Amino acid sequence: MTLLKAESLSIQFGGLKAVDKVSLEIEKGQLFGLIGPNGAGKTTFFNLLTGVYKPTEGKLFFDGQEITNVPTVSRSHLGIRRTFQNIRLFKGLTVLENALIAFDQNMSYSLFDSFLKSSKFHLQEKEAYDKALKLLTLFKLDLNKNDKASDLSYGAQRKLEIIRTLMSDPQLILLDEPAAGMNHSETAQLMDLIKKVRDDFKLTILLIEHDMKLVMGLCEQIAVLDHGNKIAQGRPDEVSRDPQVIEAYLGPDLDSGVTT
Amino acid sequence: MKNFKLPLLTYIVLLVLGLILQFSFNAYIQILILQILMYSIASMSLNLVNGFTGQFSLGHAGFMAVGAYTSAFLSQTFPAFLETTHLFGFFIFSLIAGLIASFFGYLVGLPSLRLKGDYLAIVTLGFGEILRVFLLNIEPLGAARGISGIIPYPELGFLDRFWVSFAYVSFWFLVCLVFLWRITRGRYGRQFMSVREDEVAALSLGLSTTQIKVSSFVIASFFAGVAGSLYAHLISIITPTVFGFMMSVNIVVMVVLGGMGSFSGSIIAAAFMTVMPEVLRSLQSVTGIDLRMILFSLSLILIMIFKPHGLLGEHELPYFLKKMRRKKV
Ligand SMILES: Nc1ncnc2c1ncn2[C@@H]1O[C@H](COP(=O)(O)OP(=O)(O)OP(=O)(O)O)[C@@H](O)[C@H]1O
Ligand SMILES: [Mg+2]
Numbered sequence: 001m002t003l004l005k006a007e008s009l010s011i012q013f014g015g016l017k018a019v020d021k022v023s024l025e026i027e028k029g030q031l032f033g034l035i036g037p038n039g040a041g042k043t044t045f046f047n048l049l050t051g052v053y054k055p056t057e058g059k060l061f062f063d064g065q066e067i068t069n070v071p072t073v074s075r076s077h078l079g080i081r082r083t084f085q086n087i088r089l090f091k092g093l094t095v096l097e098n099a100l101i102a103f104d105q106n107m108s109y110s111l112f113d114s115f116l117k118s119s120k121f122h123l124q125e126k127e128a129y130d131k132a133l134k135l136l137t138l139f140k141l142d143l144n145k146n147d148k149a150s151d152l153s154y155g156a157q158r159k160l161e162i163i164r165t166l167m168s169d170p171q172l173i174l175l176d177e178p179a180a181g182m183n184h185s186e187t188a189q190l191m192d193l194i195k196k197v198r199d200d201f202k203l204t205i206l207l208i209e210h211d212m213k214l215v216m217g218l219c220e221q222i223a224v225l226d227h228g229n230k231i232a233q234g235r236p237d238e239v240s241r242d243p244q245v246i247e248a249y250l251g252p253d254l255d256s257g258v259t260t
Numbered sequence: 261m262k263n264f265k266l267p268l269l270t271y272i273v274l275l276v277l278g279l280i281l282q283f284s285f286n287a288y289i290q291i292l293i294l295q296i297l298m299y300s301i302a303s304m305s306l307n308l309v310n311g312f313t314g315q316f317s318l319g320h321a322g323f324m325a326v327g328a329y330t331s332a333f334l335s336q337t338f339p340a341f342l343e344t345t346h347l348f349g350f351f352i353f354s355l356i357a358g359l360i361a362s363f364f365g366y367l368v369g370l371p372s373l374r375l376k377g378d379y380l381a382i383v384t385l386g387f388g389e390i391l392r393v394f395l396l397n398i399e400p401l402g403a404a405r406g407i408s409g410i411i412p413y414p415e416l417g418f419l420d421r422f423w424v425s426f427a428y429v430s431f432w433f434l435v436c437l438v439f440l441w442r443i444t445r446g447r448y449g450r451q452f453m454s455v456r457e458d459e460v461a462a463l464s465l466g467l468s469t470t471q472i473k474v475s476s477f478v479i480a481s482f483f484a485g486v487a488g489s490l491y492a493h494l495i496s497i498i499t500p501t502v503f504g505f506m507m508s509v510n511i512v513v514m515v516v517l518g519g520m521g522s523f524s525g526s527i528i529a530a531a532f533m534t535v536m537p538e539v540l541r542s543l544q545s546v547t548g549i550d551l552r553m554i555l556f557s558l559s560l561i562l563i564m565i566f567k568p569h570g571l572l573g574e575h576e577l578p579y580f581l582k583k584m585r586r587k588k589v
Contacts, residue, residue, distance in 0.1 A: 076466030090457035
């Protein structure tokens with residue numbers, strides 16, 4: 001079953017076609033990779049999916065429903081969540097608070113429940129706390145729960161962003177270079193974790209990644225962007241053999257360390 | 261009720277304290293104490309907007325003016341109601357004052373909270389000025405003369421006017437403190453802070469940042485209106501100029517001085533900002549020259565140099581008490 005469908009989605013900044021008529025279908029439960037050289041339009045495509053930008057052309061469907069004009073806030077409520085390439089944590093708050101905020105859309109108690117400290121208040125706060133602690137433990141951040149988010153290492157901050165996406169039991173999460181800035185063993189651990197999360201939470205994941213080896217080993221389906229155009233899509237082995245991809249991305253003068 | 265044990269206990273202690281104050285201090289000090297409580301309400305509520313939500317409002321005195329004029333106008337129009345209902349009537353007036361101020365907060369906040377930083381400061385400042393000029397020209401509200409002879413809080417038997425005023429003002433002080441304290445420790449506190457920390461991230465997590473900013477603004481305006489209502493009946497005379505730009509700045513200074521995000525800091529700063537000019541005034545009679553404003557400004561500058569995040573930073577008083585106790589052990 002198709003969960004996300006983009007129909008010739010485009011956006012133009014001045015004269016620059018950052019995303020140009022990209023069509024894409026992502027199946028429920030898939031681990032989908034989006035790759036492409038610097039400036040190919042990957043992050044911009046994410047911004048279109050999450051409603052940060054309105055497309056100049058094209059349509060977007062989620063779970064059978066058109067969401068082209070649905071605002072960012074509501075897309076989170078529908079079950080789409082994302083991380084940011086340039087980490088956007090609530091830096092002045094603690095690790096735990098960062099996770100708890102992400103549960104807010106699942107809470108319903110009112111200002112007066114807060115004021116009266118009603119049982120609804122206590123119940124939902126506990127639910128949020130338990131959920132946060134479970135995820136923090138899974139990502140081995142539970143011991144840092146009272147640290148300021150800005151005090152975490154780079155890799156830990158990226159993990160916390162993923163935790164934030166998971167707090168609301170989303171259907172689809174979009175990860176923008178989740179392993180950027182991590183060393184090899186950290187990256188390997190993270191990839192195992194992403195796979196585990198997908199299986200345990202029955203999620204669909206769309207992942208942007210620079211580390212080619214990593215995407216090849218992890219994703220079941222890969223799409224390649226170049227200069228805003230989708231130039232290829234298929235299984236990892238198919239994509240890596242595609243001559244257009246090799247030219248655009250895996251060219252011999254590229255230092256991404258990928259053998260073809 | 262069991263969730264209000266501590267506030268109730270605190271209130272009883274305050275009532276007894278009021279008795280002690282009634283017999284041990286003169287009227288001059290008594291009115292200072294009442295003002296501290298009133299300004300604490302104003303600064304704590306502004307802290308919700310400027311400290312927790314990270315918006316820069318410079319028009320808090322405007323919302324106090326709305327509350328003060330509402331309460332004064334009601335009491336001039338329905339004096340008989342206050343006579344028969346005593347404090348309950350005052351309570352109703354304060355409540356209406358707060359609600360009308362929060363309505364103004366909504367009107368000002370909805371369009372302007374889409375603006376960021378300095379722009380919001382300018383719009384809120386503009387609101388305060390427009391309101392002042394408006395009040396200066398409305399004859400039924402006294403125009404430049406303002407409203408005088410506003411009915412003060414009553415005496416009750418052997419409890420004099422100060423005690424009744426103190427009991428009433430501390431009631432609102434506690435309501436404001438407990439309300440703000442509790443709503444900022446839970447999902448709403450996290451919502452406010454998420455807007456302060458990163459609006460783009462907040463949106464991506466399904467939080468309606470505009471709605472959050474407006475609610476923070478509306479809540480703050482409500483308590484500003486209540487503070488204004490208290491002011492009217494404590495001082496008995498209000499004019500448009502009292503609630504001008506300087507008062508807004510003073511309240512912002514209280515918030516910054518006490519610490520953004522620290523309600524107890526706001527209370528301490530409100531006390532400092534109210535008492536300090538008076539202390540310096542008595543110094544003037546000794547030295548013969550008016551050093552008041554110079555020393556006052558100097559003390560503010562020194563505090564901001566040595567405590568750039570305000571007296572308490574983002575922490576509350578209990579945090580420091582706990583830390584001190586831990587050190588002793
Ligand atoms: N808001 C914007 N206004 C103007 N141009 C933009 C904007 N956002 C992105 N672009 C341009 O669109 C192109 C695609 O950018 P994008 O960030 O999507 O690339 P990317 O594939 O994510 O690259 P990277 O791998 O470096 O993250 C770039 O040329 C970029 O400069
Ligand atoms: Mg990018």
